[in-house]
Structures are given as C-alpha cells and as structure tokens.
Amino acid sequence: MRKESCHNGLILKNVEEKVLLLLVHWLYAQRLDVADGEAKTLILFTKLWLMADRFMMPALQNAAIDRIAKLLSTANGNRQRSSSN
Helix, strand or coil: HHHHHHCCCCCCCCHHHHHHHHHHHHHHCCCCCCCCCHHHHHHHHHHHHHHHHHHHHHHHHHHHHHHHHHHHHHHHHHHHHHHCC
C-alpha cells in the first residue's frame, strides 16, 4: 500500500511553499492575490504556471500567464518612460 493512502496525504516534490500557497488560495478564491512589482513576483508566477502545467490546471495557467503579461507590460512601460527622459 502506498504511504499516501495510509496517511491521507500527498507528497509534492520540488514545490516551493509560496507557490503551493498561491495554488491553494487560487483553488478556494479563483484569483491570485499578490502585490505586483518585484522581479521575485515574476519568478513566483512563472513557477506557479509550471506547477499548473504539471497538474493540468489550464484555468490557473491562464491566470498566472495573465499576471506575467501584466508584470512584463508594466516593466516594459517603465523602461520606455525612463529612456525617454
């Protein structure tokens, strides 16, 4: 018998706690509540997208890629404004 079935648990390897917490929050709230603006946030959403791919969760992938696109768009806009000054 598998260990997971005896303990009613699931072992997730190579999953960061912050990414797992985002996934769990998304499961309950169907939204991603994270303040944008840091490079770490871009990495976090990228890892979340990869986890959603791993677990075949296309709606979460879409939510994560939307946030990634927003972060990149904002970063690109900031870069263009600073170069024109």
